[in-house]
Amino acid sequence: MSENLTPDKGTTEPVTPVTRQGKISSRTIEHFVAPLEETPLAAVDNVDETTVSLSLWADAWRNLRKQPLFIISALLILLVVVVAIVPGLFAHVDPTSCTLADSAEGPRSGHPLGFTLQGCDVYSRMIYGTRASLTVGIFTTLGVLIIGGIMGALAGYYGGWLDTILARLADIFFALPLILGAIIINQLPLFRDNKSVWTVVIALVAFGWPQIARITRGAVIENRNADFVMAAKALGLSPFRALMKHVVPNSLAPIIVVASISLGTFIVAEATLSFLGIGLPFSVISWGNDISAAQTQVRNNPSVLLWPAVALSITVLSFIMLGDALRDALDPKARKR
Amino acid sequence: MVMFTFRRFLQLIPVFFGATLLVYFLVFATPGDPIAALSGGKPMAPAVEAALRAQYNLDQPFWVQYGLYLKNLVTLNLGQTFSGQEVSAVIGRAYPVTARLAVMALAFEAIFGVFFGVIAGLRKGKLFDSTVLVASLVVIAVPTFVLGFVLQLVIGVQLGWAKPTVSGTAPWNQLILPALVLGLVSLAYVIRLTRASISENMNADYVRTATAKGLSRRRVVVVHILRNSLIPVVTFLGADLGGLMGGAIVTEGIFNVPGIGNLLYKAILNGETPTVVAVVGMLVIVFVLANLVVDLLYAWLDPRIRYV
Numbered sequence: 001m002s003e004n005l006t007p008d009k010g011t012t013e014p015v016t017p018v019t020r021q022g023k024i025s026s027r028t029i030e031h032f033v034a035p036l037e038e039t040p041l042a043a044v045d046n047v048d049e050t051t052v053s054l055s056l057w058a059d060a061w062r063n064l065r066k067q068p069l070f071i072i073s074a075l076l077i078l079l080v081v082v083v084a085i086v087p088g089l090f091a092h093v094d095p096t097s098c099t100l101a102d103s104a105e106g107p108r109s110g111h112p113l114g115f116t117l118q119g120c121d122v123y124s125r126m127i128y129g130t131r132a133s134l135t136v137g138i139f140t141t142l143g144v145l146i147i148g149g150i151m152g153a154l155a156g157y158y159g160g161w162l163d164t165i166l167a168r169l170a171d172i173f174f175a176l177p178l179i180l181g182a183i184i185i186n187q188l189p190l191f192r193d194n195k196s197v198w199t200v201v202i203a204l205v206a207f208g209w210p211q212i213a214r215i216t217r218g219a220v221i222e223n224r225n226a227d228f229v230m231a232a233k234a235l236g237l238s239p240f241r242a243l244m245k246h247v248v249p250n251s252l253a254p255i256i257v258v259a260s261i262s263l264g265t266f267i268v269a270e271a272t273l274s275f276l277g278i279g280l281p282f283s284v285i286s287w288g289n290d291i292s293a294a295q296t297q298v299r300n301n302p303s304v305l306l307w308p309a310v311a312l313s314i315t316v317l318s319f320i321m322l323g324d325a326l327r328d329a330l331d332p333k334a335r336k337r
Numbered sequence: 338m339v340m341f342t343f344r345r346f347l348q349l350i351p352v353f354f355g356a357t358l359l360v361y362f363l364v365f366a367t368p369g370d371p372i373a374a375l376s377g378g379k380p381m382a383p384a385v386e387a388a389l390r391a392q393y394n395l396d397q398p399f400w401v402q403y404g405l406y407l408k409n410l411v412t413l414n415l416g417q418t419f420s421g422q423e424v425s426a427v428i429g430r431a432y433p434v435t436a437r438l439a440v441m442a443l444a445f446e447a448i449f450g451v452f453f454g455v456i457a458g459l460r461k462g463k464l465f466d467s468t469v470l471v472a473s474l475v476v477i478a479v480p481t482f483v484l485g486f487v488l489q490l491v492i493g494v495q496l497g498w499a500k501p502t503v504s505g506t507a508p509w510n511q512l513i514l515p516a517l518v519l520g521l522v523s524l525a526y527v528i529r530l531t532r533a534s535i536s537e538n539m540n541a542d543y544v545r546t547a548t549a550k551g552l553s554r555r556r557v558v559v560v561h562i563l564r565n566s567l568i569p570v571v572t573f574l575g576a577d578l579g580g581l582m583g584g585a586i587v588t589e590g591i592f593n594v595p596g597i598g599n600l601l602y603k604a605i606l607n608g609e610t611p612t613v614v615a616v617v618g619m620l621v622i623v624f625v626l627a628n629l630v631v632d633l634l635y636a637w638l639d640p641r642i643r644y645v
Binding site: 012039118168169171173174176177179180183184185187188229248264268271272274279280293295298299302305312313314316317320321 | 475613
C-alpha cells in the first residue's frame with residue numbers, strides 16, 4: 001500500500017476503496033450514578049464547614065515552602081539581614097582601623113581577603129558594608145510603596161480627572177531615568193552638603209515611585225468592580241472604606257512581587273551613585289564606596305574590587321529570586337500551566 | 338493612522354513640558370544658589386554676580402526663566418560652559434557618539450534578546466531555558482559598573498581582543514565592547530520578557546489554527562507567535578532608550594567614551610548647571626520621541642490599537 005503512494009511512478013492505479021467500517025462503539029456507556037444507599041452521606045456530613053478554605057496567601061505559602069528558589073533566596077536574605085544587624089558576629093577586625101603598611105597586601109591569617117590600597121581589611125569592610133546597602137534598599141522600597149501605592153490606588157480606584165492628573169505626573173517622572181534623576185537631586189547644594197543614607201533614599205524615592213504607582217493602579221482597576229467590592233458597597237460600606245478593606249488587600253500580590261525586585265534594583269542604584277561619588281558619604285562603609293575606591297587599582301589588584309561586588313550581586317540576586325518565586329506562587333493561573 | 342499619530346503626539350506634549358519643568362525647578366528653584374556655587378562658595382563681586390544672574394535669566398521670575406530656557410532649548414541657544422565653549426557645540430560633538438553607542442546597544446539587545454527569548458520560550462522548562470534564565474538573573478544582579486570593569490579587564494586587558502578604552506573619535510569598532518556592557522542588563526530583561534510572552538501565546542487559539550491549516554513551524558513561530566508577542570518587548574525597548582542614555586554615564590566613564598554621559602557627569606561634578614539642564618532637556622526630548630515611535634510600532638504590530 002505504501003509504495004503506491006509515491007508519486008514518481010505516475011501509475012494511476014485505482015486505489016482499492018477501503019470499506020470504512022464505521023466504528024459504532026459496542027461499549028455501553030456507563031453513567032455512573034451511585035444509588036442512594038451507596039452514597040456516603042456520612043462522609044458528606046462529616047465535611048467540616050467551619051474550616052476556612054485556603055486563602056491566596058495560605059495557598060501561596062504552601063507552594064512556596066516547596067520551591068528551592070524561594071528557600072535559597074529566603075535563607076540568603078535572612079543571612080544578609082543578620083549580617084546587617086550584627087556585623088560584629090561575622091568580622092572581628094575593625095573595618096576602619098587601617099595601617100598603610102598593609103597597603104594592597106594579599107590574604108594572610110585573620111585577613112582572608114587581603115587589604116585595600118589604604119590598608120583596610122577587605123573582608124571586614126565587605127561585612128560592615130552590608131548595613132548601608134540594605135538600609136537604603138529597604139527604606140527606598142518602603143517610601144516608594146507608600147507614595148506610589150497611594151498615588152496608584154487613588155488613581156485606579158477613583159478614575160476620572162484624578163487618574164488623568166496622577167497618570168500624567170507619573171509619566172513626567174518616568175521620563176527621567178532613575179539614576180539620572182537621582183544624580184540631579186544628589187547634586188543639589190542642599191543634598192550635596194548633607195550627604196547621608198537619607199539623601200540617597202529621598203533621591204531614589206523621588207524617581208522610583210512611578211513604577212509602583214503604575215502596578216498598583218492596574219491591580220486596583222482590575223479589582224474595583226469585582227463582585228465582592230460591589231457587595232461591600234451594597235451593604236453600606238463607604239467607597240473609601242471599600243477601597244481600604246477590600247480592594248487594596250486583594251491587589252497586594254503584584255505589588256509585593258514588584259517591590260521585592262525593585263528592592264534589588266534600588267541597592268544597585270545606591271551602589272552606582274556611590275560609585276560615581278555622589279551617593280553615600282565616604283565616611284559610610286558601603287559596597288558602592290569600596291568598589292569606587294578600588295577602581296583605580298582594578299588592574300593590579302582586582303580582588304579588592306571583586307569582593308564587595310560579589311556581596312552586592314548576591315544580595316541583589318536573592319531579592320530578585322525572591323520576587324520571581326513570589327510571582328510564581330501568587331499567580332495561580334500561571335502555576336497550573 | 339495620521340490622526341492616531343497626531344493624537345499620540347499631542348499626548349506627549351505635557352510629558353515634555355512637565356519633565357523639563359521638573360528638572361529646571363529642581364536645579365534652579367531649590368535651596369542653594371547656583372550662582373554662589375559658580376564661584377566655589379567664595380564671595381563674588383556684586384557686579385559680576387548681577388551679570389551672571391542676567392546671563393542665566395535668574396533675575397527674572399521663575400516662569401519667565403522657564404519659558405526662556407525652553408526657547409533656548411528649542412533654538413539650540415544653550416549658553417556656554419565654564420571653559421567658554423558653546424554648550425550646543427559640545428553637545429553636538431558628544432551626541433553622535435552616544436547615539437552610536439545607544440543604537441548598537443539597542444540592536445544588540447533586540448537581536449540577541451528576542452532570539453534567545455524565543456528559543457527559551459518555545460522550550461520552556463528544558464535545559465536551554467533554565468540556563469538562559471539563570472544567566473539572565475546573574476546579569477541583572479551584577480551591577481553595570483562591575484560588569485564593565487570585569488569585561489574591560491578580561492577582554493580588553495588580559496585577552497587583548499578589544500581596546501580597553503575608546504579613542505577620541507569613537508569609531509564603531511571600538512564601541513562594540515562598551516555597547517555590549519551597556520546593553521547587557523537590558524538584554525537580560527528582553528530575554529525574560531520575550532520568553533514569558535512567547536510561552537503565554539504559544540497555546541493561543543490562533544496558533545492552533547495556524548498549525549492546523551498546515552503552516553510550517555517556522556511560519557507559525559515567526560509570523561503568528563512572534564508578532565503577537567512583541568508588543569511588551571517593543572514597549573520595553575522604547576522606554577529603555579532613555580535608560581540607556583542614563584546608563585551611559587557609568588559605561589562611558591569606565592571606557593572613557595567621549596559621549597553625552599561623560600559630558601553630563603563631568604558637568605554635574607563641576608557644578609556646570611547650564612550644561613546639566615541643557616543635556617537633561619535633550620535626553621527628555623529623546624525619551625519622548627522614542628515613546629512616540631513605540632506607540633507607532635504598537636499600531637503596526639497590532640492594528641486593533643489604531644482604532645481605539
